[in-house]
Amino acid sequence: MGIENILFAGETLFKNLNVFDPDYTPSNYNFREEQMEGLAITLRPIFKNSRPINTVVLGQCATGKTTAIKKIFEIVKENKGDVVCCYINCQLHNTLYGVFSKIYKEVMGVEPPVSGLSTTKIYQIIVEELKKKKFNLIVAFDDINYLLNEVDVNKIFYDLLRVNEEYDGVKTGVFAILSDIEFRFKLDKNVGSVFSPHEILFPPYSYNEIHDILLDRVKGGFYPNIISDELLEEITNQTYESGDLRVGINLLKVAGNIAESNGSRFIEDEHVDEAIAKSVSVNLKQSLKSLSKEEMELIKLIAKEDKVLNAKDLFNDFNKKTGLKYHKFNSVLNKLEFLRLIDVKFTGKGTRGNSRQIILRFGVEDVKKCTL
Numbered sequence: 001m002g003i004e005n006i007l008f009a010g011e012t013l014f015k016n017l018n019v020f021d022p023d024y025t026p027s028n029y030n031f032r033e034e035q036m037e038g039l040a041i042t043l044r045p046i047f048k049n050s051r052p053i054n055t056v057v058l059g060q061c062a063t064g065k066t067t068a069i070k071k072i073f074e075i076v077k078e079n080k081g082d083v084v085c086c087y088i089n090c091q092l093h094n095t096l097y098g099v100f101s102k103i104y105k106e107v108m109g110v111e112p113p114v115s116g117l118s119t120t121k122i123y124q125i126i127v128e129e130l131k132k133k134k135f136n137l138i139v140a141f142d143d144i145n146y147l148l149n150e151v152d153v154n155k156i157f158y159d160l161l162r163v164n165e166e167y168d169g170v171k172t173g174v175f176a177i178l179s180d181i182e183f184r185f186k187l188d189k190n191v192g193s194v195f196s197p198h199e200i201l202f203p204p205y206s207y208n209e210i211h212d213i214l215l216d217r218v219k220g221g222f223y224p225n226i227i228s229d230e231l232l233e234e235i236t237n238q239t240y241e242s243g244d245l246r247v248g249i250n251l252l253k254v255a256g257n258i259a260e261s262n263g264s265r266f267i268e269d270e271h272v273d274e275a276i277a278k279s280v281s282v283n284l285k286q287s288l289k290s291l292s293k294e295e296m297e298l299i300k301l302i303a304k305e306d307k308v309l310n311a312k313d314l315f316n317d318f319n320k321k322t323g324l325k326y327h328k329f330n331s332v333l334n335k336l337e338f339l340r341l342i343d344v345k346f347t348g349k350g351t352r353g354n355s356r357q358i359i360l361r362f363g364v365e366d367v368k369k370c371t372l
């Protein structure tokens, strides 16, 4: 063991490790003033005892949607005792019963009895309680796409929103949070007129915004002078490329851990390189795991050889393999682009299919390894 290791093995570079946790709520939440104002405006009517405006919150992954909802709910809870704010993570609560149990818990303060009340009964108890206490209710459905696949969202929204018509003095409102544009249309189709929402958009962060947010984490999470400006820039670059702020936050944490386990007093080039190599494969695996059968077929075809493909040839291969038509091919291609697995480049030459080039964003070998 080197002298450095002996001296520093027990030391930590982290002032506060929580700062890098996925569910950490940052105290400094910049670049989202407009969206926070938008949320406040849609909620404001409830403070004047009229109906809040139903809202769709839309933006790509890691653009701060969940954080914004949690922040606005915190503010409402602190200031207004008669509004129940219910946050539902639809990945966890993706059944009708699951959703109403979560609302029950928030309104009643306890879990529904295990004896197994029907959803209708649970709904009645919730409404009775709201009426009795003259409470208003706001429900945020985060990542509602998970719900759209499982249950009749129309029924949930209808039940929640008809309270406004049926009971004087009790107001309810709904937030639907989405990161996949495809589901925006599905939502409209499914819940249509009951919902008629206002929309708040969360655009992707710019390079400089990502840099500032990551710098904030560095200041909050590490002791001073642990990472150089150059390395932070390298991490910012990687993050910007990936289009996912979480990549950067995680890279900082992993690089810090690697530096620490090497007994280093600060993060060095090689620690960042190692963290990046690890993170690329984790991200790739995660994205591939979420693919449907057709999407998986297409990515396999794209990763078959290490060369740039044009869309027309790719479609021919895809069609041979799956029998699916051009329209479906296009939507699968869009999905892969949305997930940032591929880039689609217009060359401006040739006919429709010929003029698009498909470029894999990962190494062919890496993709092959993960799609076996």
Ligand SMILES: Nc1ncnc2c1ncn2[C@@H]1O[C@H](COP(=O)(O)OP(=O)(O)OP(=O)(O)O)[C@@H](O)[C@H]1O
Pocket: 021, 022, 023, 024, 025, 026, 028, 029, 030, 031, 032, 059, 060, 061, 062, 063, 064, 065, 066, 067, 068, 143, 178, 179, 213, 245, 246, 249
């Ligand atoms: N403006 C910001 N300032 C500081 N941290 C931020 C900001 N925006 C997002 N983050 C951080 O980025 C991560 C992702 O944010 P969040 O979970 O709010 O994104 P999201 O839009 O809900 O993503 P997803 O669609 O994947 O659920 C979190 O760790 C969050 O703290």
Ligand SMILES: [Mg+2]
Pocket: 065, 066, 067, 142, 143
């Ligand atoms: Mg979220």
